Amino acid sequence: xxxxxxxxxxxxxxxxxxxxxxxxxxxxxxxxxxxxxxxxxxxxxxxxxxxxxxxxxxxxxxxxxxxxxxxxxxxxxxxxxxxxxxxxxxxxxxxxxxxxxxxxxx
Amino acid sequence: xxxxxxxxxxxxxxxxxxxxxxxxxxxxxxxxxxxxxxxxxxxxxxxxxxxxxxxxxxxxxxxxxxxxxxxxxxxxxxxxxxxxxxxxxxxxxxxxxxxxxxxxxxxxxxxxxxxx
Numbered sequence: 001x002x003x004x005x006x007x008x009x010x011x012x013x014x015x016x017x018x019x020x021x022x023x024x025x026x027x028x029x030x031x032x033x034x035x036x037x038x039x040x041x042x043x044x045x046x047x048x049x050x051x052x053x054x055x056x057x058x059x060x061x062x063x064x065x066x067x068x069x070x071x072x073x074x075x076x077x078x079x080x081x082x083x084x085x086x087x088x089x090x091x092x093x094x095x096x097x098x099x100x101x102x103x104x105x106x
Numbered sequence: 107x108x109x110x111x112x113x114x115x116x117x118x119x120x121x122x123x124x125x126x127x128x129x130x131x132x133x134x135x136x137x138x139x140x141x142x143x144x145x146x147x148x149x150x151x152x153x154x155x156x157x158x159x160x161x162x163x164x165x166x167x168x169x170x171x172x173x174x175x176x177x178x179x180x181x182x183x184x185x186x187x188x189x190x191x192x193x194x195x196x197x198x199x200x201x202x203x204x205x206x207x208x209x210x211x212x213x214x215x216x217x218x219x220x221x222x
Contacts, residue, residue, distance in 0.1 A: 035211070035213075041195060042216070043197060043199075043216075048209070048211070088149070093162060093164065094139075094154075096151075098148050099148065
């Protein structure tokens with residue numbers, strides 16, 4: 001049983017498309033993190049959420065605590081957005097999703 | 107500002123050898139995390155420290171793994187003896203928080219370990 005489920009696992013989009021990656025979790029949490037990992041391996045924290053919605057540039061993250069669900073949206077996607085996006089939840093311990101591999105084609 | 111600094115970036119060693127990975131967190135951060143990433147298991151939290159004290163080491167795979175944080179600016183993850191199944195990328199991250207549940211995570215670039 002995975003405490004964190006992400007979908008889709010793989011996603012290919014044309015440049016400019018609106019992208020949504022979903023994360024559902026089954027444990028009680030105090031915060032949810034969206035992480036980005038580029039080819040070459042470095043991991044960057046995009047968002048940390050405990051409620052509502054956050055926006056950084058073309059990236060938007062939302063969380064619904066009651067439904068135990070979060071979404072990461074990318075508007076006007078660009079090839080440089082190609083990466084693996086990982087959802088992680090922090091409760092009694094950290095649980096990670098298996099990641100969504102995004103490829104944006106020019 | 108320098109980010110989280112890990113060393114070595116790459117290490118290749120033979121089975122049975124001792125491996126020591128090092129991490130310097132961001133100055134002022136009070137939480138430090140060690141993660142391991144493999145193709146099979148993805149990202150896993152191994153251990154985290156808060157104010158230099160180990161809070162949760164339930165992710166440490168077995169007694170061959172140990173981690174220390176002697177002061178706020180340095181941590182080590184040691185594997186002794188190493189085994190081929192320990193081959194992975196080991197990430198260190200730090201944050202300013204009251205525990206694992208708060209604070210944005212800042213990751214180092216990782217240490218890629220290969221055990222032959």
